[in-house]
Amino acid sequence: MKNITPIWEVFVRAKNGLSHRHVGSVHAADARGAVEAARDVYTRRMEGVSLWVVPSNAITASDPGEAAALFAPAEDKIYRHPTFYVVPDNVKHI
Amino acid sequence: MAQTLALSPAELALRLGDDALILSHRLCEWCGRAPTLEVDLALSNIGLDLLGQAQFFLNYAGELDGNGRDADKLAYHREEHEFKNSLLAEQPNGDFARTMVRQFFFSAWQLLRFQELAASPDGTLAAIAAKALKEIAYHVQFAAEWVVRLGDGTAESKRRVAEGVIWSWRFVDELFTGEDAALRPAWEARVQATLAQAGLELPAPVRGITGGREGRHSEHLGHLLAEMQYVQRCHPNAQW
Structure with missing residues (x-):
C-alpha cells in the first residue's frame, strides 16, 4: 500500500520573544493532526510555547545545482559582516 | 457536592488511581507497535500522564488506608480482586480504532468526573483533579x-x-453507577x-457489564497484572 500520509515541517518557538525554529517533520493526515503530532514528538520536554506546521510540499527549496551561483559570491565579502561594534552581554540570541 | 462525598476519599482515590494505572499500562502496551x-x-x-495521576491517587489512598502502603506497594502487591478500576480501563487494546474509542469514552468521563472532583471538600483529591484536568482535556481532544x-x-x-464503539459501549454503564449517574x-x-461528526450513531442501550468497582474483573485483568507485577513478584521489593 502506498503511504499517502502527508509530511509536515515543524517549527517550535522556544519562548516568547524568540522566533520559531525548524526542528524536524511529522506525518499527519491533516493540519490539526500535524499540530498534535508535533506537540507529542517535539515538545514533550517543555521545549516550546508555540508550534507551526507547514506542509512539506509547500516549501520551495533552492536548487543544489545553483549553490555556487547563489552562495559562493558571498564568500569574499567580509565587509558585509558588522564587526565594528560590541554586542552588550545582556543581549542574547543574536 | 454531596455526590462526591458518597464514597470515602480512600475508596475514591483507589478507584480513580486504579483506573489511571490500568489504562496507563494498556497504552504502554502500544509502545513500539x-x-x-x-x-x-x-x-x-497519554499513558505517562495517567501513570502520574495514578501515583498521586494511590499514594493518597495508601496514606488514608494507614497500613503504610505507598503507590508502588498498591500497584505491585495487590491481587486482582483488590483492584477497583472500571472494566473499560482493563479492556484489551484491540486495534488502534478500538483503543481510540476506549480512550475517548474514558477521557470524556474522566473530564466530567474530575471537574466535579476539583471542587471536592477533600483538598488533596481536589488538587490532584485540578492538576490532571489540563492533561485530560488534551486526551479527550486527541482521542475525539x-x-x-x-x-x-x-x-x-x-x-x-x-x-470499537460497540465493544466499548457495554462498559459505559459502570462509569455512571451510583453517584456518577448525574454526569x-x-x-x-x-x-x-x-x-455524529464521525458519521456514527450513539448505540442503542445494552445491558451493561459491571463489577470492576467491586473487584469483579474480566479475565483480561489477570493477564495484565501478570505482566505488570512480574518483577515485583519475582524479586519482592526490588529497587533500581
Missing part, C-alpha cells in the same frame, strides 16, 4: 479527533471504529456530538 512514530509517542505520553478521522476515513477505518447526560451529549 503503534501505526506511526507520532502516534506511538502520543499514546506513551482520531474517532472522527477514522469514522470519516475509508470504509475499513469506519468499520473498525464502529466495532451521564453531559457525557452522552459530548460523545454523540463526536460520533
Whole structure:
C-alpha cells in the first residue's frame, strides 16, 4: 500500500520573544493532526510555547545545482559582516 | 457536592488511581507497535500522564488506608480482586480504532468526573483533579479527533471504529453507577456530538457489564497484572 500520509515541517518557538525554529517533520493526515503530532514528538520536554506546521510540499527549496551561483559570491565579502561594534552581554540570541 | 462525598476519599482515590494505572499500562502496551512514530509517542505520553495521576491517587489512598502502603506497594502487591478500576480501563487494546474509542469514552468521563472532583471538600483529591484536568482535556481532544478521522476515513477505518464503539459501549454503564449517574447526560451529549461528526450513531442501550468497582474483573485483568507485577513478584521489593 502506498503511504499517502502527508509530511509536515515543524517549527517550535522556544519562548516568547524568540522566533520559531525548524526542528524536524511529522506525518499527519491533516493540519490539526500535524499540530498534535508535533506537540507529542517535539515538545514533550517543555521545549516550546508555540508550534507551526507547514506542509512539506509547500516549501520551495533552492536548487543544489545553483549553490555556487547563489552562495559562493558571498564568500569574499567580509565587509558585509558588522564587526565594528560590541554586542552588550545582556543581549542574547543574536 | 454531596455526590462526591458518597464514597470515602480512600475508596475514591483507589478507584480513580486504579483506573489511571490500568489504562496507563494498556497504552504502554502500544509502545513500539503503534501505526506511526507520532502516534506511538502520543499514546506513551497519554499513558505517562495517567501513570502520574495514578501515583498521586494511590499514594493518597495508601496514606488514608494507614497500613503504610505507598503507590508502588498498591500497584505491585495487590491481587486482582483488590483492584477497583472500571472494566473499560482493563479492556484489551484491540486495534488502534478500538483503543481510540476506549480512550475517548474514558477521557470524556474522566473530564466530567474530575471537574466535579476539583471542587471536592477533600483538598488533596481536589488538587490532584485540578492538576490532571489540563492533561485530560488534551486526551479527550486527541482521542475525539482520531474517532472522527477514522469514522470519516475509508470504509475499513469506519468499520473498525464502529466495532470499537460497540465493544466499548457495554462498559459505559459502570462509569455512571451510583453517584456518577448525574454526569451521564453531559457525557452522552459530548460523545454523540463526536460520533455524529464521525458519521456514527450513539448505540442503542445494552445491558451493561459491571463489577470492576467491586473487584469483579474480566479475565483480561489477570493477564495484565501478570505482566505488570512480574518483577515485583519475582524479586519482592526490588529497587533500581
